[in-house]
Amino acid sequence: MMEPKLLTLWQHIQTGYVRQAEIADLLELSPKQTSRYMQRWHEEGWFRLQPGKGRGHSTKIEWVKNVESIYEKEMEYIINHESIEKSAKWLTLHWSSECKLRLMRLFQTKLGFNDEGKDKLIIPRKDPFLSFHPLEALDIHSANLVSNIYNRLIYLTEDNEIWPELAHSWESSNRLLRLYIRKGVKFHDGSYLSADDVVRCLESLRDHPIHRDIWFIVQRIHSPAQYVVEINLKQKCSYILHLLSTINSSIYKVNNGKLIGTGSFYLEKNDETKTILRAFEDYYKERALLDCIEFVQMPMGFETIYRSSVKEDDIETYKVESDSGFGIVIMNAYRNSDINKQEVRDYIQYVISARRNEINQLDPKIIPNQSGILRSPSDPYIVDQVPFIEVSKPLVLQTTPYTEKLIFWLKGILETAGIPVKLKEITFEESLQNGYTDHGTDFFIHGEVFEMNHSLSFFHFLLLSSSPLAQVLGDKGERFEILNQYANTPFEKWSELHEQMERRLMKSALILPLYYSKRSVLFSDDIMNISIKNFGYADFSKLWMKPTTI
Structure with missing residues (x-):
């Protein structure tokens, strides 16, 4: 049986003298555990061991076997x-x-x-995967899995077309949306979907802390008849039907503590x-x-x-590229630090804008973004030169493993420009809580991947309680004012509202577009029918394998 600690020792310690405390730190063992491991490996013939006498003396190791080769x-x-x-x-x-x-x-x-x-x-x-629950799938990997396990009531295409899914028809008036649920739909446990299942899901969704604000417009959800669900609104709302198309609005049931969907897998x-x-x-x-x-x-x-393991020899592959979202710098202006000063944020924005074209050298898959985060073409956002401003103490920059290269680049260009920066590392899971948790950082790089419909995704990105912009946008009163603007604007005219919001955030130096990114995946040539769907992933339900006998 292979031992990870022995291989780690082989990689780091050569034949010669070494302090036992150094070995203990390397292998993350106590001194007693280290002694026992070293003695056993010596007896097994991996190396000859000559222990040092007295505390602090070095131990001599002479390797006999090549651990990695074996x-x-x-x-x-x-x-x-x-x-x-x-x-x-x-x-x-x-x-x-x-x-x-x-x-x-x-x-x-x-x-x-x-x-x-x-x-x-x-x-x-x-x-x-972090979560399989539709209400809690905050990262794209979990969300992509959710899209294969569950279905939604309706589906919103990239071009704003609304297609039926679990709801085959619907009708709406000023303050009412009535949905007609498809008959004969089975959950994965064999039970049939009912209107009551839909009501329970939507009630859980609108009461959930992450989604509650966006669903504030809903007054009541109930089933007046079999296979019929009604959503009563407090006021007219342009986006209520569109909300039912999101991943988080997927329909599920809980059976003996296990989540069950109706999806293709x-x-x-x-x-x-x-x-x-x-x-x-x-x-x-x-x-x-x-x-x-x-x-x-x-x-x-x-x-x-x-790829197909049927082919043992070298195979032909082809590359499939898709959008992999965008990256922005977000500044936590609500904090009691120098970052809440407009002039400090303006200077940081100017420094980053002047050096932004360098990021393509860090990763060829990321493209410097001079305009905005909306996919529709927009004019470059010009940042005028501003004078240097001194900060009272180092600004705290949040770092996570997936942003490491960009973080060190950002730290370097800011310190070159006279802004001292201190790094604070958090986990990827912790970064998903940036919207409602203060990690004690002044600014950070955020990567986002939109779902198929970018207009609705931008709306969620702005106003969902889990969004990293949630605290940046101000108090709840201001956020509800923005929500009302969207509720009173026809969905097909949201692009103008989006642009206004984006320019407002950039003018206040609360966000700064940094890059667009691409994802590329290699497929063997016998994998057929690859199409890109949610979050830039292939639609698994459509893939098939071409038989090798043809």
């Missing part, structure tokens, strides 16, 4: 003979870059469609190593063409390729 052979056997999830687990060990590349290439041949009587797609994942398994989606045979629309999708935990740096 472990690499074990890994090759595991990859070729064991399950994919077991292989993925061992790939996270501390391999050298050359060895890791060789192992990843071998492992890559096991990824893709696996035709064993079933069409199965295996997709590498970097992290476990159901969740069969989820743990630290693997997430499995299986096609739902009784799906009310066309059954998914794949039988199974497996998301397998992989180490960072592993290239994502969707």
Whole structure:
């Protein structure tokens, strides 16, 4: 059995003298644990050990066996003979870059469609999914999974067309929206969808802390007849029907504490190593063409390729690109620090704007954004030169693992311009709470990916309580005033309102557009019918595998 700590020791400690305390720190062990491990490995013949005498004296290690070379052979056997999830687990060990590349290439041949009587797609994942609940899916990976497990009442296309889903028809008047629910729709447990299920979901949604503000316009949700749901409004609202198209408005039920949907796939398994989606045979629309999708935990740096393991030799691949959102700098002007001064934010905005074109050198997939975050073409936002302004103490810049490269670039250009910066690291999960949690930071880089309809997504980005702009926009009174503006503006005329809001935020130096980004994924040439849907991901329900015999 391979031991991660032994491989870590091999990578960091060469033959020679080393202090035992240094080994303990490296392996994250206590002194007693370190002594026991070192003695055992010595007895197993990995190295010769000559312990130092007295506290603080160095221990001599003389390596006898090449740990990585032996472990690499074990890994090759595991990859070729064991399950994919077991292989993925061992790939996270501390391999050298050359060895890791060789192992990843071998492992890559096991990824893709696996035709064993079933069409199965295996997709590498970097992290476990954070949530499968429609109300709590705040990151795009969770939201994409939700879109495959559940359905919504209606679907809003990229071009503002409204298509029926679980609601086959609807009618509205000044303060009433009536929905007619589709008959014969089954949940994954075999039970049938009812109007009461829809009412329970929508009531939970409008009472949820994250969504409550946007749904303030609703007075009552009830079912006056079988397969009929009515939503009564406090006042006329232009966006109530459109709200039913969002991922968070997906319909679900809870059975014995387990979430159940009506979507084209159901969740069969989820743990630290693997997430499995299986096609739902009784799906009310066309059954998914794949039988199974497996998301397998992989180490960072592993290239994502969707491919067929039927082909053992080199295969032809093609690249599919999609929008992967945008990045902006958000300044927490509500804080009691220098960042609440307009002149400080103006100077930061000027410095970033002057150096923004450099970011493409950090990552070729990100494109400097001189205009705004709206997808529709807009004139470049010109930031005039402003005089240097001194700050009383270093500004605190929030950093997360996924923004690390950009954060160090941003820190560097600001300090060069005379603004001292202190970094504060938070986890990715913590960053999802930026809208309603004060992490003690003055500004941060935020990445956002919109759903299919960008107009509705921008509205959510502005006003959802979990949005990173929630605290920046001011108190609730101001946010409700903005909500009323949208409620009284026809949806097809929202673009003008969006532009006004965007320019207001940029003029106040509360946000600064930084980049657009692209995602590219390689597919083997036997994977067919790739189309991009929610959040820039492929529509899994439409993928299929071309038989190798043709």
